[in-house]
Amino acid sequence: MRPLNIMVVDDSNLTIKKMVKMIEDLGHKVVHVASNGRQAAEDYPNVRPDLVTMDITMPDMDGIEATRRIMAVDDKAVIVMVTSHGQEQMVMDAIEAGAKGYVLKPVKMEKLAEHLEAVAGKYIP
Amino acid sequence: MSGNMLESSLLETHFDVIPFGIYVVDVATLDVVFVNRHFRDRLGDLAGRKCHQALYESPQPCLFCKIRNLVGRDGLPNGKTYIFEHFNDKDDRWYQLQEKSMSWPDGRVVKYSIAVDITELKEVQNRLAEAHAELALKNRDLSRQNELLQENVRLREHVDRIARHDLKTPLNALIGIPPLLSDYGLNEEGVKLARMMEEAGVTMLNMINRTFDLYRLETGTYVLMPTEVNLAAVARKAAQDASSDVFFPDRPVRVVFEGRPAADGDELMIQGEELLCYSILSNLVKNAVEASPQGNEITVSLSREAGEAVVAVANVGEVPAGIRDRFFQKYVTSGKRDGTGLGAYSAWLAVRAHGGRATLDSSRPGHTTVTVRFPLSAPASVAASGAGGDPPP
Structure with a gap:
């Protein structure tokens, strides 16, 4: 898998710090960070990352709505939900919105690597 | 030691011996008032800091915070208890939080949270x-x-x-x-x-x-244009054509109408398309002729049974056991050099288009009978629209 340009979307500074470290340790590059769904949807067209990691519960706009908006401007966008919500309806909503992967917290290095590889292998040329 | 201090000390001692994390927060200021030993050992003494900063390193109050729901309009404890699960980004652990408000001995209204680590349980759920x-x-x-x-x-x-x-x-x-x-x-x-x-x-x-x-x-896009069709006449023509096949000589085809040899003027009327009916019977009789050993007769029997026109084509010879269950399915053929496996299948489709059905009977050893049944009344319009599912055995 080639190194990916990744955008991290999460309202928790702690999670952002951890995600950035893990992503960079895995040899990828964090090209942008957004702390809520609205900012993510607004910034995405300018950033055009290879992949987005998206939290669900965030202030202003949640990750599912942000996923819908991003998919509306780029139907090839590769968005992986990274969340603490495992309820069936939440999973279905995210997938219907266009998510390509779903990872539940806590996210460890090995688990993140596994999901990134699987999603990249399937959707990123 | 004042009464309040003594009461506080007793309360804190009680909280300290509980083997789960407990923290107490001032409802008005969100300052941490107390953290029990279980949490102190892991997080340090957080007393005096804002709860969202101390516990979650968040500059703003948490989105999931229930603290405002724990007091009434008068600011006093309302007796409600909230129980919910929460993932703490700081220590990567899942907790079940049980939260309630109370009056602290110094007079402040506080919320206390009892946090039970449920990480192992959540791992399985997740x-x-x-x-x-x-x-x-x-x-x-x-x-x-x-x-x-x-x-x-x-x-x-x-x-x-x-x-x-x-x-x-x-x-x-x-x-x-x-x-x-x-x-x-x-x-x-x-x-x-x-x-x-x-x-x-x-x-x-x-x-x-x-x-x-x-x-x-x-x-299912075939639109049937039904008219009166005399199956007896169609069967006789199909029988005549099949029995004159030079490649399968000496296999006479006898047409029987209600138990006696069929004759001019016999009528078994249905609503259908004559060409399609000819195609059905021709395919079935041709199959029977080709499957029959030389010198054996093929019988086409016509009758009325329970509101249906019935045509049964019988011959000597057996359909191989391996294909009986799939006899009417597409591309199923056995032993015929030029067999396409489409004859019985197309007959089944055409029968279905007429609102009828086709069955295979191999129960008599050494013999085969294929029976098709058509409704004597006009076929329903859905008959040609693909209703009827997959070919039956």
């Missing part, structure tokens, strides 16, 4: 949720692949239709010109050859039309 998500993602991918496949099939069918149409155009000359050649001084042998060309052209045209009908029957 693995299940991730597997569920994986399955949902695969379903979505499959559904998209299926749409693509269906689109490809539609495209292929479109190309097939064009090809069939294009094939018919040059046949106009092949069929139309030979009858005119006799006017151009052809000798007897030439006329015979021209006639053969014309017959070959007609045969090819029929084959193309038949594949087109088969396609429409298969896809």
Whole structure:
């Protein structure tokens, strides 16, 4: 898998710090960070990352709505939900919105690597 | 030590011996008032700091915070208890939080949270949720692949239709010109050859039309134009044509009408299309002739049973056991050098289009009977629209 340009979307500074470290340790590059769904949807067209990691519960706009908006401007966008919500309806909503992967917290290095590889292998040329 | 201090100390001692994390927060200021030993050992003494900063390193109050719901409009404890699960980004642990408000001995209204670490339990739940998500993602991918496949099939069918149409155009000359050649001084042998060309052209045209009908029957787009059809007459013609096959001589086909030899004037009327009915019976009789050993008779029996017109084609010889369950399915054939496996299948489709049904009976050793039944009344309009499911055994 080639190194990916990744955008991290999460309202928790702690999670952002951890995600950035893990992503960079895995040899990828964090090209942008957004702390809520609205900012993510607004910034995405300018950033055009290879992949987005998206939290669900965030202030202003949640990750599912942000996923819908991003998919509306780029139907090839590769968005992986990274969340603490495992309820069936939440999973279905995210997938219907266009998510390509779903990872539940806590996210460890090995688990993140596994999901990134699987999603990249399937959707990123 | 004042009474308040003594009470506080007692309360804190009680909280300290509880083997779960407990923290107490001032409802008005969100300052941490107390953290029990279990949490102090792991997080340090957080007393005096804002709870969202101390526990979650968040500059703002947490989105999931329930503290405002724990007091009444008067700011006093309302007796409600909230229990919820929460993932703490700071220590990567899952907690079940039980929260309630109370009056602290110094007079402040506080919220206390009892946090039970449920990380191990959540790991199992989360693995299940991730597997569920994986399955949902695969379903979505499959559904998209299926749409693509269906689109490809539609495209292929479109190309097939064009090809069939294009094939018919040059046949106009092949069929139309030979009858005119006799006017151009052809000798007897030439006329015979021209006639053969014309017959070959007609045969090819029929084959193309038949594949087109088969396609429409298969896809449920065949629109039946029913008129009165005399199955007795159709069966006699099919029997006559099949028994004159030079490649399968000495296999007479006997047509029986309600228990006696069929004769001119016999009538078994249904609503249907004569050509399609001929195609059904011709296919079944032809199959029976080809499967029958030389010198054995094939019987086509016509009767009325319970509001149905019944045609049973019987012959000596057995359908191989391995294909009996799939006898009417597409491409099922056995032992015939030129068998396409489409004869019984297309007959089944055409019977279905008439609102009828077809069955195979191999129960008598050494014998085979294929029976088709048509409603004596007019077939329902859905009959030709693909109703009826898959070919039966």
